[in-house]
Amino acid sequence: MFLHGTSKINENGHLEIGGCDTVELAEQFGTPLYVYDEQLIREKAREFVRAFEESGFAYQVAYASKAFSTIAMCELAAEEGLSLDVVSGGELYTALKAGYPADKIHFHGNNKSQEEIAFALDENIGCFVVDNFLELELLHQMAAERNQQVNILLRLTPGIEAHTHEYISTGQEDSKFGFTLSNGHALKAIETALDKSYYRLLGIHSHIGSQIFDSDGFIATIHVLFRFLMEVREKTGFEAGVLNLGGGFGIRYTEEDTPLPVSEHIQAMTKTIRSLFEENDYPLPEVWIEPGRSIVGEAGTTLYTVGSIKDIPGIRKYVAVNGGMTDNLRPALYQAKYEALLANRAGEEATEQVSIAGRCCETGDMLIHDIELPEVRHGDILAVLATGAYGYSMSNNYNRFRRPAVVFVKDGRAELVVKRETYDDITRNDCSIKNTVSSK
Numbered sequence: 001m002f003l004h005g006t007s008k009i010n011e012n013g014h015l016e017i018g019g020c021d022t023v024e025l026a027e028q029f030g031t032p033l034y035v036y037d038e039q040l041i042r043e044k045a046r047e048f049v050r051a052f053e054e055s056g057f058a059y060q061v062a063y064a065s066k067a068f069s070t071i072a073m074c075e076l077a078a079e080e081g082l083s084l085d086v087v088s089g090g091e092l093y094t095a096l097k098a099g100y101p102a103d104k105i106h107f108h109g110n111n112k113s114q115e116e117i118a119f120a121l122d123e124n125i126g127c128f129v130v131d132n133f134l135e136l137e138l139l140h141q142m143a144a145e146r147n148q149q150v151n152i153l154l155r156l157t158p159g160i161e162a163h164t165h166e167y168i169s170t171g172q173e174d175s176k177f178g179f180t181l182s183n184g185h186a187l188k189a190i191e192t193a194l195d196k197s198y199y200r201l202l203g204i205h206s207h208i209g210s211q212i213f214d215s216d217g218f219i220a221t222i223h224v225l226f227r228f229l230m231e232v233r234e235k236t237g238f239e240a241g242v243l244n245l246g247g248g249f250g251i252r253y254t255e256e257d258t259p260l261p262v263s264e265h266i267q268a269m270t271k272t273i274r275s276l277f278e279e280n281d282y283p284l285p286e287v288w289i290e291p292g293r294s295i296v297g298e299a300g301t302t303l304y305t306v307g308s309i310k311d312i313p314g315i316r317k318y319v320a321v322n323g324g325m326t327d328n329l330r331p332a333l334y335q336a337k338y339e340a341l342l343a344n345r346a347g348e349e350a351t352e353q354v355s356i357a358g359r360c361c362e363t364g365d366m367l368i369h370d371i372e373l374p375e376v377r378h379g380d381i382l383a384v385l386a387t388g389a390y391g392y393s394m395s396n397n398y399n400r401f402r403r404p405a406v407v408f409v410k411d412g413r414a415e416l417v418v419k420r421e422t423y424d425d426i427t428r429n430d431c432s433i434k435n436t437v438s439s440k
């Protein structure tokens, strides 16, 4: 068992995070509860910033807020000087409500609505990452109507896909995102953007995948993008000022996960960029990245209370907790693996193998298969580790369960940053069909 950040087992044999006893947190705030180690989030953000400072490159580290978007998280990212990647009106609204400097916000998405584009233009955000030809026309038209200059990057599909320690060059570039390089769309998009007077084309963007453990995929992408930039310069004279390499830096969910430290990713990327660009007399671009998971993933822990236990001798022992695929969709959606421990008996030896079930009416609602724990009892507090990314942000109300609360913990203090949903929240948008006048 490994623990992240400030997590440790305290003198009571309880899991402690940020100086707070998680058993007390469970009592105070109820369960399920997402607990974030604030110091660890800040350390992760600073690790990226430090690596770029050492590289000598101009840079932006844009936190990909889809991993965990709340007002408090946006406030924290802003305090750390990060830029922010948003992909929807909702994420943009959250950021602005947190007082995020609009000029540090980058707007992504493969199908931004007119309403969202108008919202972002009104707020004068830092840059749009334009994904497709429709958007390239629409955004420009809307900018022209407002007589407003817009910074854009073009999202390109370099034909490289990376997951964990594998990357593949995908010849057919089968992706719903971005302008394809190999079929000429990317070049056409650049030419179109350069032709449009309300656009300030800053450069190009690509994102090759998630939970990437080593740098090979990023390096291969840099080579492909650089070849493209050379072609663009030859054909149009345009030189990119920004190279945005997206997010995807892997984290440690279980002991088998061995991600490269982020500083090494950044070193490898910036070294490659420097040598390629300098060798070819291409001005060094600003390097932008968009980490999501690697900033918040390891900092999050979910606390559950153990309920029913069903032992089927010779087959499996199911331990049901009071959450599941409603607060962590990843095991059901991706067969994602997690580690867990009993927060109230964290120092005890594991004596049995159990499987952790959620409480949704769905056989596939299992959080962990085959985990070794001390003998689990009704009322124990189970802590599932590294749930900080795409946990709360993908949570849902299936079976009309209420979304859990979120607390930030630091130096022995716990701060409620998202309240637990109420039953009124659950029915807030429902309309009754009684007492309504028929439209017939």
Ligand code: LLP
Residues within 6 Å of the ligand: 064, 067, 085, 108, 207, 209, 210, 211, 246, 247, 248, 249, 290, 291, 292, 293, 294, 330, 389, 390
């Ligand atoms: N930039 C772009 C354009 C992206 O599409 C993404 C993630 C990121 C940055 C941040 O990637 P990260 O550093 O967090 O890996 N729900 C899935 C992950 C979906 C990621 C989508 N895009 C999961 O739970 O694993």
